[in-house]
Amino acid sequence: GRNLAAIPPPPKPKQLEASYRLARERFAALGIDTDRAVRTALRVPISVQCWQADDVRGLEGHEGAVDSGGLQATGNFPGAARTGDEIRADFDAAARLIPGTLRFNLHAMYAETGRQRVERDELQPVHFRRWADWARSRRFGLDFNPTCFAHPMVRDGLTLSSPDKAVRTFWMRNVAACRRIANSLGRTLASPCVNNLWIPDGRKDATAARLAPRERLLAALDECLAPKLPHVIDSVESKLFGIGCEDYTVG
Numbered sequence: 001g002r003n004l005a006a007i008p009p010p011p012k013p014k015q016l017e018a019s020y021r022l023a024r025e026r027f028a029a030l031g032i033d034t035d036r037a038v039r040t041a042l043r044v045p046i047s048v049q050c051w052q053a054d055d056v057r058g059l060e061g062h063e064g065a066v067d068s069g070g071l072q073a074t075g076n077f078p079g080a081a082r083t084g085d086e087i088r089a090d091f092d093a094a095a096r097l098i099p100g101t102l103r104f105n106l107h108a109m110y111a112e113t114g115r116q117r118v119e120r121d122e123l124q125p126v127h128f129r130r131w132a133d134w135a136r137s138r139r140f141g142l143d144f145n146p147t148c149f150a151h152p153m154v155r156d157g158l159t160l161s162s163p164d165k166a167v168r169t170f171w172m173r174n175v176a177a178c179r180r181i182a183n184s185l186g187r188t189l190a191s192p193c194v195n196n197l198w199i200p201d202g203r204k205d206a207t208a209a210r211l212a213p214r215e216r217l218l219a220a221l222d223e224c225l226a227p228k229l230p231h232v233i234d235s236v237e238s239k240l241f242g243i244g245c246e247d248y249t250v251g
Contacts, residue, residue, distance in 0.1 A: 121171075153167055
């Protein structure tokens with residue numbers, strides 16, 4: 001069910017050129033230089049998310065339902081990638097059709113551990129070596145994400161803001177491990193790695209204590225992000241809402 005050859009070919013060059021000439025004229029009437037805009041856009045690196053290949057399944061193979069942090073892929077289009085090799089093949093196919101400067105964004109749940117169970121707080125750069133080798137061979141940069149969702153250690157919808165110290169500490173170790181992995185990827189590929197920490201924490205129902213979780217989150221972030229890593233660009237991504245987290249989001 002994975003027939004990549006079925007991807008339709010792009011329009012012929014003459015069709016594209018004719019369409020672009022019309023668009024350029026329309027935008028010029030509005031004072032917009034489309035040639036300049038295209039040149040600028042092609043220089044901006046775009047990081048494509050790995051989970052577009054498999055609807056956020058990852059490569060861990062956890063059994064049973066786990067807390068998704070409000071994420072839910074509702075589509076069921078056939079042909080989702082099942083392995084790292086298939087994800088890489090999908091991106092290779094897509095990259096041939098996408099202009100500009102491309103990067104690839106990895107989540108921690110896409111570690112390749114040789115079928116050994118490795119917990120997220122124990123992940124090492126070696127578990128992403130195949131991703132790094134692939135990216136280097138294609139001159140792609142890599143970015144990274146800790147995966148603070150879809151795991152049994154997400155308790156009551158909380159991770160870094162959990163009142164349970166064991167839960168909070170687990171995710172802090174995970175974030176620390178992911179920053180080290182991102183630093184290794186950035187050094188290996190000679191391109192700084194954006195390590196994007198998405199905050200999934202939230203509640204479905206009315207929450208009385210809204211300040212305390214945010215205070216715990218801030219303290220955890222201060223500790224996690226304190227070590228200076230030369231090949232990492234840290235970012236923290238908030239969440240507005242999510243399925244199952246409609247009432248309150250911590251971040």
